[in-house]
Amino acid sequence: xxxxxxxxxxxxxxxxxxxxxxxxxxxxxxxxxxxxxxxxxxxxxxxxxxxxxxxxxxxxxxxxxxxxxxxxxxxxxxxxxxxxxxxxxxxxxxxxxxxxxxxxxxxxxxxxxxxxxxxxxxxxxxxxxxxxxxxxxxxxxxxxxxxxxxxxxxxxxxxxxxxxxxxxxxxxxxxxxxxxxxxxxxxxxxxxxxxxxxxxxxxxxxxxxxxxxxxxxxxxxxxxxxxxxxxxxxxxxxxxxxxxxxxxxxxxxxxxxxxxxxxxxxxxxxxxxxxxxxxxxxxxxxxxxxxxxxxxxxxxxxxxxxxxxxxxxxxxxxxxxxxxxxxxxxxxxxxxxxxxxxxxxxxxxxxxxxxxxxxxxxxxxxxxxxxxxxxxxxxxxxxxxxxxxxxxxxxxxxxxxxxxxxxxxxxxxxxxxxxxxxxxxxxxxxxxxxxxxxxxxxxxxx
Amino acid sequence: xxxxxxxxxxxxxxxxxxxxxxxxxxxxxxxxxxxxxxxxxxxxxxxxxxxxxxxxxxxxxxxxxxxxxxxxxxxxxxxxxxxxxxxxxxxxxxxxxxxxxxxxxxxxxxxxxxxxxxxxxxxxxxxxxxxxxxxxxxxxxxxxxxxxxxxxxxxxxxxxxxxxxxxxxxxxxxxxxxxxxxxxxxxxxxxxxxxxxxxxxxxxxxxxxxxxxxxxxxxxxxxxxxxxxxxxxxxxxxxxxxxxxxxxxxxxxxxxxxxxxxxxxxxxxxxxxxxxxxxxxxxxxxxxxxxxxxxxxxxxxxxxxxxxxxxxxxxx
Numbered sequence: 132x133x134x135x136x137x138x139x140x141x142x143x144x145x146x147x148x149x150x151x152x153x154x155x156x157x158x159x160x161x162x163x164x165x166x167x168x169x170x171x172x173x174x175x176x177x178x179x180x181x182x183x184x185x186x187x188x189x190x191x192x193x194x195x196x197x198x199x200x201x202x203x204x205x206x207x208x209x210x211x212x213x214x215x216x217x218x219x220x221x222x223x224x225x226x227x228x229x230x231x232x233x234x235x236x237x238x239x240x241x242x243x244x245x246x247x248x249x250x251x252x253x254x255x256x257x258x259x260x261x262x263x264x265x266x267x268x269x270x271x272x273x274x275x276x277x278x279x280x281x282x283x284x285x286x287x288x289x290x291x292x293x294x295x296x297x298x299x300x301x302x303x304x305x306x307x308x309x310x311x312x313x314x315x316x317x318x319x320x321x322x323x324x325x326x327x328x329x330x331x332x333x334x335x336x337x338x339x340x341x342x343x344x345x346x347x348x349x350x351x352x353x354x355x356x357x358x359x360x361x362x363x364x365x366x367x368x369x370x371x372x373x374x375x376x377x378x379x380x381x382x383x384x385x386x387x388x389x390x391x392x393x394x395x396x397x398x399x400x401x402x403x404x405x406x407x408x409x410x411x412x413x414x415x416x417x418x419x420x421x422x423x424x425x426x427x428x429x430x431x432x433x434x435x436x437x438x439x440x441x442x443x444x445x446x447x448x449x450x451x452x453x454x455x456x457x458x459x460x461x462x463x464x465x466x467x468x469x470x471x472x473x474x475x476x477x478x479x480x481x482x483x484x485x486x487x488x489x490x491x492x493x494x495x496x497x498x499x500x501x502x503x504x505x506x507x508x509x510x511x512x513x514x515x516x517x518x519x520x521x522x523x524x525x526x527x528x529x530x531x532x533x534x535x536x537x538x539x540x541x542x543x544x545x546x547x548x549x550x551x552x553x554x555x556x557x558x559x560x561x562x563x564x565x566x567x568x569x570x571x572x573x574x575x576x577x
Numbered sequence: 578x579x580x581x582x583x584x585x586x587x588x589x590x591x592x593x594x595x596x597x598x599x600x601x602x603x604x605x606x607x608x609x610x611x612x613x614x615x616x617x618x619x620x621x622x623x624x625x626x627x628x629x630x631x632x633x634x635x636x637x638x639x640x641x642x643x644x645x646x647x648x649x650x651x652x653x654x655x656x657x658x659x660x661x662x663x664x665x666x667x668x669x670x671x672x673x674x675x676x677x678x679x680x681x682x683x684x685x686x687x688x689x690x691x692x693x694x695x696x697x698x699x700x701x702x703x704x705x706x707x708x709x710x711x712x713x714x715x716x717x718x719x720x721x722x723x724x725x726x727x728x729x730x731x732x733x734x735x736x737x738x739x740x741x742x743x744x745x746x747x748x749x750x751x752x753x754x755x756x757x758x759x760x761x762x763x764x765x766x767x768x769x770x771x772x773x774x775x776x777x778x779x780x781x782x783x784x785x786x787x788x789x790x791x792x793x794x795x796x797x798x799x800x801x802x803x804x805x806x807x808x809x810x811x812x813x814x815x816x817x818x819x820x821x822x823x824x825x826x827x828x829x830x831x832x833x834x835x836x837x838x839x840x841x842x843x844x845x846x847x848x849x850x851x852x853x854x855x856x857x858x859x860x861x862x863x864x865x866x867x868x869x870x871x872x873x874x875x876x877x878x879x880x881x882x883x884x885x886x887x888x889x890x891x892x893x
Contacts, residue, residue, distance in 0.1 A: 224858040231863065249861065341843040394753045395733030398840065412734075540860040547668075547844045554756040556845055 176462075177262040181470035184209030188238035188471045191226075192460075193219040194290075194496075200487055204478045210471045218400075219243075220342055226463075230255040235465045238472040242286035242461035244277040245542065248534040251280040257462045258283035262473045267480060274457045274499045277534075286459025287476050288499035289488075292420045293455040294351045294444065295522045297427060301438040302330040302414035311442035315356065315382070318445045322391045325414050336404045336413035337392045339383065341550035343542065344401025347456070348418040349549050350529055352379035355444040355451030365535050366574060370567025372560055380552060380559040387553060397553050409433035420456070421519050422495035441515040443522055452527045457499060482506045489513075537573040544569050636867045644864035652864070659868035663856075669869065671844065672852040675761060676830060679848060682765040683772070683829040684822065690769070691776035691821060696806075698777070699784045716774035724838025727767045731755065731839065755840040764846055767835045772828050776821045783817020784810070823884035830877050849873050 188210060195216050205212055215237065217225065222241050229236035230250070242256065250256060260268060260283060268275060271288050278286035298311060303321075306328040312318040325334035338345045353360055358375020362368050369376030386392050393413075396404070405423045408416035411434045416423065426432045427439035443450040460479060462472045478484060485503035488496045490512050497519065498504055507513040530538070545566055552562035640659055642652040663669050698709060715723065730737045731754045739751035754763055787810065795805050811818075833850040840846045842855055853873065857866025 220859075227858055227861045231861070341841050393734055394751065394756075397753055397756045398733065398843075540862065543842070543855055543859045547842065547847075551844045554753075554843075554845060 176257050176464075176469045177473055178470055183468065183471040183474055185211075186468045186471040187211040187213065188466075188468050188475060189213045189215060189236075190239040190475065191215045191217070191222060191237035192239075192241050193217065193222050196488070197491060200484070200491065203484070204475060207478060208471070208474050210468075210474060212475070219344070226250070230463060230465070233465060235467060236463065238466040238468050239460050239462060239475050242278060242459040244455070244457050244459075245534050245538050247278055247280050247285065248536045249539055251278075251283070251285045252536055255463055256285045257464055257466070257469060258285060259287060259462065259473075259476070260284045263287055263477070267477070270501050271480075271499050272501050274455060275459070277455065277457050278459050278461075286461040287480060288457045288459045289479055289485075290420075290422065290458040290496040291455075291499040291504075292422065292457055292497070293522060293526055294347065294418050294420065294453045295518070296442045296444060297408065297416040297419045297424055297439050298442050299331070299408070299411070299414045299435050299438050300440050301435070302411075306330040306414075311440070312445050313443065313449050315445050315447060315451075322386070322389075322415075326389070326391060331414040332412050333393045334391045334413065335386065335415040335417050336399075336407045337383065337386065337396055337417040338399040338401045338404040339387070339392075339396045339550060339553040340399045341546045342400045343546065344404070345399065346542065346546045346549055347401065348383060349376070349380055349545075351418045351444065351453060352382060354454055354527060354529070355379075355446055356382075357447050357451065361530055365530055367567045367570040370564050374563070377559060377563055380549065380563065384553055384559060397550065408439075409435060411435050421497040421522075422489075424515060424519075425489065425491075425495035441518040441522075443518060444525065450521075450525060453522055453525050454529045455526050486510075486512065535574070540573055541566075541570050637871065639863050640868040640871055642864055644862050659864050660872065663865050663869040663872065666852075666865075668844065668847070668855075669849070669852055672847045672849045675846060676832070676848045676850075678761050679765050679768070679832050680826060680829040682762060683769050683832075684825050686765070686769045687773050687776045687825045688818070688821060690773050691780050694773070694777040695780035695784050696810075698781055712774050712777060714774075715770050716772070718771065720768075720771055720834035721838055723767055723771050724835045727763075727770075727835075728839055731763060755843070755846065760840060760846045764832075764835050764839055765829075767839065768829065768832050771835075772825060776825055779821045779824065780814065780817050783814045783820075786817075787813045819884055819887050823881055826880050826884065827877055830873070830880070 190212060192214070193216060196214060198214075201212055201214055204210065219241075223243070223246075225236060226240055226246075230253070242250065263284070267287070268284060274291055275284065275286075275288045278284055278288065296311075302325065303309075303311075306325050308321055308324060312321050322334045325331065337348055339348070350360065353369070353376040356375045356379055358368075358379070360367065360369050360376055368374060371377070387394065387396065393399075393407075399407075401418075405416055405419060405426070407413050408419075408423075409427050409432060416427075421441065424439055424441050428436050430436040433439070444453045445451055460476045462469055462476070466472050479488075480500055480503075482498075482500060482503040485496070485498035485500055486506055489498060489503075489507060498507070504513070513519060535541075548557070548562040548566050551557050552559045557565075641654060641656055643655045643658070644652060694712065698705060698712075718726075733739065733751055733753040733755075736751075736754075738754065739748070742748045743751060752759070754760060791809055791813070792805055795809055800808070831850055832848050833854065836846050836848055836851055837854075842851060842859065847855070849869065850873065853866050853870045855866075856862045856869060860866075
């Protein structure tokens with residue numbers, strides 16, 4: 132083949148153009164921020180006069196919402212919406228990766244109470260106080276303080292999640308049990324009776340998998356039994372042999388050994404545990420949130436519709452403590468349309484929207500907004516409203532000083548060790564001892 | 578003579594030191610061809626640098642710095658401290674032991690099973706094409722999908738395996754397979770189910786490269802099938818075996834999807850890659866996560882080189 136000079140030059144120029152294009156695309160895909168350094172949360176990014184109609188935002192949350200409800204936002208604002216769901220643990224991983232890399236993931240994302248210390252302190256999210264305004268923040272009440280850190284509010288509460296238990300009234304009646312137990316000793320008797328009378332394949336559905344949902348029952352039981360996991364300085368107190376946390380873990384393991392919960396619980400997360408309850412495979416759903424109550428009574432979602440009721444967490448001498456796990460909507464600093472994202476959050480927080488979110492069985496978010504709660508209570512749509520509101524008075528913080536920056540590491544190790552103890556791979560005292568040692572290292576900056 | 582001719586005859590002769598016309602063109606073409614070659618290779622080089630070299634350098638830099646609690650705060654250089662930390666972490670030690678178990682079981686099943694399948698498929702028989710297509714199907718499935726399928730089989734409450742074993746009275750009550758000593762073997766089984774077709778195909782290709790005349794000659798000398806297999810098939814199959822072992826080894830060391838789908842991040846089945854995932858993406862501790870990732874890559878590389886050297890030695 133004979134090369135002419137002109138042909139060679141053309142080839143070189145073409146290749147140079149291609150290389151430049153590739154290099155530019157490689158450089159241009161990254162936006163600000165990296166794991167090695169980053170900026171603190173910038174000042175407010177909201178323009179009250181911004182024209183958002185026609186923009187397109189993405190929302191990433193762990194829970195599905197019917198498209199019919201989401202369409203209302205588009206009709207109201209003209210902003211198109213892509214709503215993406217993934218499992219709670221997967222959402223957290225995706226947020227960590229995307230925010231560390233400083234790349235766009237969504238305009239509105241999940242922001243759990245446990246994210247506040249680490250995510251808020253890392254400057255990954257836009258402070259919302261200027262965008263929401265004092266009136267809206269006040270309406271969200273004390274629950275929203277779970278998203279406050281460093282003098283900023285990083286999320287707006289959309290799910291007033293806390294823990295209580297659900298039970299099947301029909302199964303209880305079939306076993307001759309007339310009321311929900313208020314103490315753990317009464318609960319043990321109820322479980323034994325349910326087991327003996329075979330009212331359900333297993334008396335109780337309690338997740339014990341190596342997941343966040345499998346860890347929450349241990350947190351809850353410790354608090355309900357009158358104990359704490361951390362002292363006023365966020366130092367672990369659960370490592371001592373006779374600690375309440377140790378008794379709580381023993382109680383869960385005994386429930387497994389006595390056949391009160393399914394052996395498969397050691398691989399269960401909270402959603403499958405709730406599904407088992409809704410399928411009638413257990414008479415009690417332990418450590419549930421208020422939201423699943425609406426789902427359990429929805430005939431399209433549940434085989435026990437009409438029979439699910441809420442029960443206060445038992446305690447040692449009467450109803451015990453519970454803790455809040457509120458979830459919020461937040462805007463990453465990498466969001467492409469921050470004003471449209473704020474509009475979405477404000478739309479979600481409207482009492483009418485929150486009422487619809489709660490009463491639609493497949494959703495079931497209990498509102499944080501005091502206006503929305505009053506609306507639901509007034510209209511009689513708050514399922515077991517008296518019980519739900521009564522439980523609110525028993526809520527105590529899991530971390531007296533707020534979730535620390537090392538919570539994520541503690542959480543992962545706790546999931547694994549509690550699960551290992553439940554599976555019998557180590558004793559409960561060994562598991563808690565290891566966890567306490569690890570937590571002390573984290574708390575001291577190690 | 579004309580005037581022009583007289584002028585030409587009178588002009589001094591300057592020796593022409595230029596290379597011959599043909600040689601000069603060849604040199605130019607060679608030089609330009611080299612440059613053109615570099616230009617054509619440049620996009621691939623840029624992409625490789627951007628997507629492989631740069632992340633490796635950045636990852637290594639992350640692994641030698643301490644992870645600040647708030648992830649965007651400045652981090653200090655700690656050298657090999659992160660590597661030392663991960664090696665001393667009990668979770669890493671147990672994950673390493675689990676991984677070695679996965680590798681041992683997987684390789685044994687893949688090489689043994691792959692060889693058996695390859696020998697069967699080596700001979701022509703009716704329906705061979707269909708069998709081959711069915712064989713490839715597990716390999717074609719993403720490992721996450723395989724994990725979800727097998728999850729239904731191993732489900733403790735209403736899984737197929739428990740149903741069969743209870744109905745056959747082999748067990749008296751359903752077992753939680755991911756919580757007992759069978760967890761790692763069963764997860765390995767799921768992994769092998771997906772990798773075995775590839776290993777079988779590699780060994781089948783190796784078998785098909787052995788000339789039939791060798792077997793004919795050995796038959797004339799009185800060798801039976803077993804002796805042919807031990808003294809002809811296996812030695813001549815060594816290069817393919819080396820490739821199959823390398824592939825199986827790397828796949829087993831990097832096992833992740835099946836574990837995650839079947840048993841999540843539970844300690845009793847965690848592999849080293851699961852430990853990397855936990856450190857980096859769950860704990861958001863990228864420093865320790867990348868340090869462990871580099872150690873895993875180093876170990877995998879060493880094993881792969883050993884396999885390749887063994888392959889080269891056996892082909893010489």
